[in-house]
Amino acid sequence: MSLTLSICIPTYNRAPFLDEAIGSIASQVCDDMTGVLELCISDNASTDETGHIVERWRRCLKIPIHYSRNERNLGADANYLRCVEMAETEFCWFLGSDDRVEQGGVRKVLDLLALYRQVAIFVFSRHDYSYDFSHYIPQPKDSLYDKLRQAHVFKDTREALKNVVDAFGYLSILVFKKDLWDSVEGYEPFVGSAYVHVHKFLTMMKNGAQVMFVREAVVGWRSGNDSFSEELKTFGRIRIDVEGFDRIGTAVFGDFSPEHRDIVNRILQIQARRWVYHIKYSATTVALQWKVLLLYIRYYWRFCRFWGTIFPLLLVPGSLMSFAKKTFRSIIPKKALI
Numbered sequence: 386m387s388l389t390l391s392i393c394i395p396t397y398n399r400a401p402f403l404d405e406a407i408g409s410i411a412s413q414v415c416d417d418m419t420g421v422l423e424l425c426i427s428d429n430a431s432t433d434e435t436g437h438i439v440e441r442w443r444r445c446l447k448i449p450i451h452y453s454r455n456e457r458n459l460g461a462d463a464n465y466l467r468c469v470e471m472a473e474t475e476f477c478w479f480l481g482s483d484d485r486v487e488q489g490g491v492r493k494v495l496d497l498l499a500l501y502r503q504v505a506i507f508v509f510s511r512h513d514y515s516y517d518f519s520h521y522i523p524q525p526k527d528s529l530y531d532k533l534r535q536a537h538v539f540k541d542t543r544e545a546l547k548n549v550v551d552a553f554g555y556l557s558i559l560v561f562k563k564d565l566w567d568s569v570e571g572y573e574p575f576v577g578s579a580y581v582h583v584h585k586f587l588t589m590m591k592n593g594a595q596v597m598f599v600r601e602a603v604v605g606w607r608s609g610n611d612s613f614s615e616e617l618k619t620f621g622r623i624r625i626d627v628e629g630f631d632r633i634g635t636a637v638f639g640d641f642s643p644e645h646r647d648i649v650n651r652i653l654q655i656q657a658r659r660w661v662y663h664i665k666y667s668a669t670t671v672a673l674q675w676k677v678l679l680l681y682i683r684y685y686w687r688f689c690r691f692w693g694t695i696f697p698l699l700l701v702p703g704s705l706m707s708f709a710k711k712t713f714r715s716i717i718p719k720k721a722l723i
Contacts, residue, residue: 388499390422391472391563395464395556396482397429402607404438405518407446409485409605413492414447421495425477427468428454429461462581465556469566477563479556479582483607487512490603494560497536497599504538505594506586507560508549510602516609538597545596546647551655553583554626557604565589574636580629587637591644619664620676626656631684641687653690657681661698674699 392410396403407424414422424446428435431454439452451471455464469477476498480486497507513522539545552558559582569588575581590596611622630652631645638644664674678699685691 388421388476388495388502389474390476390478390495390498390560391425391469391474392422392478392480392486393468393472394424394426394480394482395429395461395468396426396431396435397458397464398431398433398435399482400431400434400438402483402610403435404442406480406482406485407438407442407450409487410491411442411446413486413488413490415492416447418491418495419447422491423449423451423472423474425451425468425471426453426482427464427471428452429464430455430458460577461579462576465582466576469563472563474563476560477566478560480604481557481606483610484557485518485605485607487603487605493599493601493603497597498560501538501597503595504597505562505565505589506596507599508552508596509558509560509599509604511555511558512602512605514605514607516607518605518607522608533598533600536597536599536601538595542590542596543644543647545590546644547651549596549598550587550630550648550651553586554580554629554656555606556582557606559586561586561589562594565592565594568592571636575629575633578629578632579625580633583629584633584637587633587648591637619669620673620680623660623677624680626652626660627680627684630656646688649685649688650690653685653688653695657685657691657695658698661695665698665701 394403394406403426410424426439428439436452436454439450443450443452453467453471455467459467465479468479478494494507494509501507513524514520515522533548539548566585566589569585571588572581572584575584586594630648634645634648638648660677664677678696681691681695681699685695
């Protein structure tokens with residue numbers, strides 16, 4: 386079977402951003418991509434100009450655009466599922482409707498899929514930008530893939546979990562085999578968690594799906610536009626990560642199994658630490674900090690990494706953390722921090 390790829394874009398009331406997203410793909414479409422590449426757009430009952438934007442691109446784009454508008458807003462998870470359901474290709478690539486594909490990204494993905502046909506899940510990297518894409522935001526030194534300097538096919542599920550499982554929380558860097566996605570059962574309890582796709586990927590991995598990390602960034606992420614943060618505020622957004630990864634990891638691999646521990650330890654290492662620094666440096670209330678602390682204790686009390694890193698950070702006053710950080714940077718030469 387010849388390689389085919391659907392770029393699956395779930396959207397809701399993001400017409401201007403969707404226009405940019407499709408434009409970033411259109412600028413890269415070549416003649417040899419006809420019959421290989423398509424777009425699948427699932428509109429979650431938008432009330433803006435989404436339909437008109439899609440129709441305009443349909444008239445000028447060289448590749449097919451499959452568009453479906455739900456009669457009502459089904460929620461994020463059901464829209465993710467619907468978007469992939471529309472595809473009839475070998476591979477699917479999620480793309481957030483407010484993100485963009487970086488120049489050369491489409492070709493990079495197609496080339497990697499052709500070269501590594503045995504891989505079922507590809508995790509790419511991303512570039513972070515300001516809200517209007519006007520400037521690039523460097524990633525912190527503890528970035529998601531700090532230890533992974535080049536493309537790497539993980540030898541087994543546990544190695545992948547220890548290195549990239551938290552990446553599953555961000556749709557736009559994930560490319561996967563559709564038939565394996567379709568074969569996953571038991572995902573229904575997680576519709577509404579915002580992470581039904583994480584259940585799909587973890588189950589695929591449990592069933593032997595091979596995972597590959599690719600260092601090159603193929604998408605640009607627009608900061609300051611997290612719809613979940615807007616709707617749920619800081620605590621709700623943190624709870625999605627905490628409950629989602631813990632519940633799904635338990636459901637797929639078993640409570641406190643080696644794989645479940647790998648998942649939680651990775652979340653504590655990356656996601657939880659970043660959220661703790663965020664609430665400390667963004668002048669959040671003491672009440673919010675206590676709510677977050679109690680949430681983490683409820684789910685992570687069995688994990689040594691929580692007590693050794695996250696717990697102390699939550700107890701230290703933000704002002705003291707800021708002072709320590711400034712002092713450290715003034716004492717240690719900049720070259721030593723690189």
